[in-house]
Amino acid sequence: MSDPDLKYPTNTATPRGAGRKVRLGIVGCGAIAESAHLPAVLSSPSVELTALSEVSDPRRSYIQRRFGLGPICFDDYHEVLPRVDAVVLALPNALHASVGTEFLSRGIHVLCEKPLATSSHECKQMCETAQAALAVLAVGFVTRFFPSTELTKLVIESGFLGAVQSFDYEFGTDGGWATLSGYNLSRSTSGGGVLVVSGSHFLDRMFYLFGDLDLVSYADDNHGGVEANCVARFEGSLRGHAVQGRITLSKTHRLANRLRIIGETGTLEIGEGQSRSVTYIPTQSGLQHEISMIETARAKSEPDYFSVQLEDFVRAIQTGTSPRIDGEQGSKSVAIGERCYELAAPLEEPWCTATLERLESSVLQAKAAAIDGSYALGSSRG
Amino acid sequence: MTPGSSNVSNPPAKVLITGATGFIGSRLCEILSLTKFAVPRAFVHSTATAARITRFPLDFFVGDLCDRKSVQRAMEGCDAVVHLARGDKRVMRVGLENVLRAAADQGVSRFVHMSSVAVYGNHPPPESTSEAAPAKRTDMEYGNEKLRQEERVLKYGRRRGLPIVILRPPNVSGPFSGFSLDLMNRIRGGRLAIVEAGQNPCNLVYVDNLVEAVLLALCKPEATGEIFFITDSGALSWERCLNDHAALLGRSLPRVSATELVDKPAERYIRDSLRAVPRVLLAGELRGLLREIPAIRSIESVFYAGFQSLSGESQQKIRHIVQGPLVFEKNGTLDRSMYFRDNIHQAQCRKVAHSSEKARRLLGYSALVSYREGMELTEAWLRYCRFL
Numbered sequence: 001m002s003d004p005d006l007k008y009p010t011n012t013a014t015p016r017g018a019g020r021k022v023r024l025g026i027v028g029c030g031a032i033a034e035s036a037h038l039p040a041v042l043s044s045p046s047v048e049l050t051a052l053s054e055v056s057d058p059r060r061s062y063i064q065r066r067f068g069l070g071p072i073c074f075d076d077y078h079e080v081l082p083r084v085d086a087v088v089l090a091l092p093n094a095l096h097a098s099v100g101t102e103f104l105s106r107g108i109h110v111l112c113e114k115p116l117a118t119s120s121h122e123c124k125q126m127c128e129t130a131q132a133a134l135a136v137l138a139v140g141f142v143t144r145f146f147p148s149t150e151l152t153k154l155v156i157e158s159g160f161l162g163a164v165q166s167f168d169y170e171f172g173t174d175g176g177w178a179t180l181s182g183y184n185l186s187r188s189t190s191g192g193g194v195l196v197v198s199g200s201h202f203l204d205r206m207f208y209l210f211g212d213l214d215l216v217s218y219a220d221d222n223h224g225g226v227e228a229n230c231v232a233r234f235e236g237s238l239r240g241h242a243v244q245g246r247i248t249l250s251k252t253h254r255l256a257n258r259l260r261i262i263g264e265t266g267t268l269e270i271g272e273g274q275s276r277s278v279t280y281i282p283t284q285s286g287l288q289h290e291i292s293m294i295e296t297a298r299a300k301s302e303p304d305y306f307s308v309q310l311e312d313f314v315r316a317i318q319t320g321t322s323p324r325i326d327g328e329q330g331s332k333s334v335a336i337g338e339r340c341y342e343l344a345a346p347l348e349e350p351w352c353t354a355t356l357e358r359l360e361s362s363v364l365q366a367k368a369a370a371i372d373g374s375y376a377l378g379s380s381r382g
Numbered sequence: 383m384t385p386g387s388s389n390v391s392n393p394p395a396k397v398l399i400t401g402a403t404g405f406i407g408s409r410l411c412e413i414l415s416l417t418k419f420a421v422p423r424a425f426v427h428s429t430a431t432a433a434r435i436t437r438f439p440l441d442f443f444v445g446d447l448c449d450r451k452s453v454q455r456a457m458e459g460c461d462a463v464v465h466l467a468r469g470d471k472r473v474m475r476v477g478l479e480n481v482l483r484a485a486a487d488q489g490v491s492r493f494v495h496m497s498s499v500a501v502y503g504n505h506p507p508p509e510s511t512s513e514a515a516p517a518k519r520t521d522m523e524y525g526n527e528k529l530r531q532e533e534r535v536l537k538y539g540r541r542r543g544l545p546i547v548i549l550r551p552p553n554v555s556g557p558f559s560g561f562s563l564d565l566m567n568r569i570r571g572g573r574l575a576i577v578e579a580g581q582n583p584c585n586l587v588y589v590d591n592l593v594e595a596v597l598l599a600l601c602k603p604e605a606t607g608e609i610f611f612i613t614d615s616g617a618l619s620w621e622r623c624l625n626d627h628a629a630l631l632g633r634s635l636p637r638v639s640a641t642e643l644v645d646k647p648a649e650r651y652i653r654d655s656l657r658a659v660p661r662v663l664l665a666g667e668l669r670g671l672l673r674e675i676p677a678i679r680s681i682e683s684v685f686y687a688g689f690q691s692l693s694g695e696s697q698q699k700i701r702h703i704v705q706g707p708l709v710f711e712k713n714g715t716l717d718r719s720m721y722f723r724d725n726i727h728q729a730q731c732r733k734v735a736h737s738s739e740k741a742r743r744l745l746g747y748s749a750l751v752s753y754r755e756g757m758e759l760t761e762a763w764l765r766y767c768r769f770l
């Protein structure tokens with residue numbers, strides 16, 4: 001009989017106990033698998049890489065040679081199924097749900113790269129499958145493992161800032177990841193643009209830090225593809241006080257790249273990539289204070305957070321408890337993304353549209369004349 | 383259809399755009415998509431720079447122009463090409479050759495090649511107000527490469543009957559323009575001056591005007607086999623252009639005569655190399671890497687022991703030779719020399735205004751965006767992307 005206190009009470013497929021290694025597979029070997037997941041898995045004392053799948057032949061043999069892997073690499077993820085207790089799912093976003101569900105339904109634990117899926121319906125299906133099969137479903141929001149995330153929550157909850165009034169998050173880069181599969185070129189494979197690809201990390205942290213918020217407005221620059229720029233506004237209540245928030249994301253230009261939280265007593269700032277500390281600027285003061293956890297500050301080197309994430313996943317498997325970001329939490333950012341797209345209004349881009357009418361009339365006349373000329377010539381030939 | 387057999391062709395239905403993620407390519411894709419003029423197939427080398435065009439539901443093709451098969455696959459189903467891709471010499475030569483060959487094999491109705499007024503080099507001849515002026519090799523490497531490309535394109539036109547069109551824009555301005563951003567960055571950094579009162583003509587084209595010319599070149603039968611300058615309408619002086627950009631930053635620009643521009647100190651090959659070698663070899667980063675080679679580690683320890691055995695005075699002398707004296711710039715007296723070899727300073731010394739009269743006459747090109755409107759749209763974008 002299973003223990004009712006455990007989130008994942010039993011799973012006969014999975015070894016329990018700290019001494020036994022989890023047989024782990026990696027499904028999809030794109031850029032994130034190569035740069036983050038494979039190094040984390042191969043250096044982990046808790047797991048053994050027993051299978052890997054990648055559909056592209058040259059990519060698979062490159063990965064096999066680069067990491068010195070034995071005969072554990074397959075072109076079909078179905079070959080991974082009988083060889084593992086758990087998998088890291090690093091496929092293009094649109095495949096997360098279908099492939100993930102297949103593993104989960106066999107009781108195989110899944111650490112799914114963010115976003116969990118491309119729709120709430122798919123997320124629900126994955127969560128229900130995981131629950132029914134008593135499998136762990138974790139979502140790869142790696143920034144949740146930054147000490148600065150915990151520190152931010154601690155500072156907010158301690159009342160150090162007084163009542164939190166607002167937050168403002170900006171993240172913008174001139175360009176993005178060079179994905180190997182090109183999945184980020186269309187909505188059907190990516191599930192969305194900068195909101196999903198870059199923004200989902202913060203959407204997840206936003207719920208963690210501020211609780212449930214209402215989406216007030218959303219605007220982006222999508223013209224039938226996926227957005228490269230967007231602005232979302234939220235409001236809600238935190239510890240009994242009204243709070244407003246704004247998220248600005250860009251894949252065409254740099255932004256301030258930080259989270260700023262404004263409270264009664266001062267402002268808390270966390271730069272993008274500021275993983276070990278937060279910065280506090282008291283109101284009406286020219287000073288700023290760097291705050292960190294004592295044990296984090298004492299640590300000489302920064303850990304690999306993908307390794308930390310993997311060990312959390314293994315802990316959840318071995319102890320039958322919830323991973324830090326489970327399927328239900330991972331579903332929230334997908335749901336709010338859907339809501340954003342439902343409400344989407346166009347961002348103002350006068351440089352994009354101001355000249356179109358004149359261009360159309362100039363060029364379409366020429367086009368029509370060319371068609372007439374071609375037709376006339378064709379007729380005379382006939 | 384025989385390649386290039388017809389003087390009058392249907393406007394293209396599907397256009398292969400190389401360099402689709404670049405500044406001009408992105409705007410061309412946007413306009414094609416928004417006007418439904420034709421369906422663009424965007425040839426993408428790296429998805430990292432594609433964010434701007436992924437906003438549209440385009441037909442993307444991820445590939446490498448230097449891979450012939452990749453280009454052939456991309457060409458399938460396309461009836462016209464706009465070749466905008468730039469890159470290293472391999473892309474400029476092998477890439478272009480692959481695109482030309484695939485286009486000729488496919489029998490496309492039009493091949494629009496984006497060249498540049500740089501084919502005339504840094505000192506365009508007075509007669510280059512018109513495209514009829516012959517271009518020849520100059521001291522400008524980029525211009526020479528563009529000229530070489532034009533020769534290849536014309537050859538395909540002659541030998542394979544490829545219906546080619548060559549467009550020669552000057553500096554292209556507008557939102558996302560590298561030229562506009564470079565100008566602003568240099569003004570902000572205090573590295574730009576108005577030369578000779580800025581009275582020489584500033585050859586400029588707003589990106590939407592260039593796109594208008596591309597679209598006309600795609601469908602006008604009169605375009606085939608021709609070379610066109612594409613510029614904005616009306617005369618524009620460098621003084622106005624630079625002052626307008628400086629005003630956006632709230633700056634004013636210094637004025638110098640051409641004789642006041644200084645040449646960058648000439649590189650002295652042997653002396654500079656000898657001085658640089660010890661600095662490079664002693665740099666911590668390089669030593670850290672070299673220590674991963676066991677043999678180097680042994681050699682270094684021998685040198686280190688030898689250095690340590692020297693007297694303190696000798697050690698100091700060696701350090702001084704390697705590191706050189708420290709030089710401090712005094713506040714407020716920093717001399718920002720204005721370099722002659724700066725491309726904007728050089729451009730200000732050119733007296734030729736390239737005319738797009740031929741494009742107006744044959745293509746019906748109208749340069750529909752005025753300089754003023756172009757600046758306003760560029761300013762709006764600079765504010766949006768937080769540059770201003």
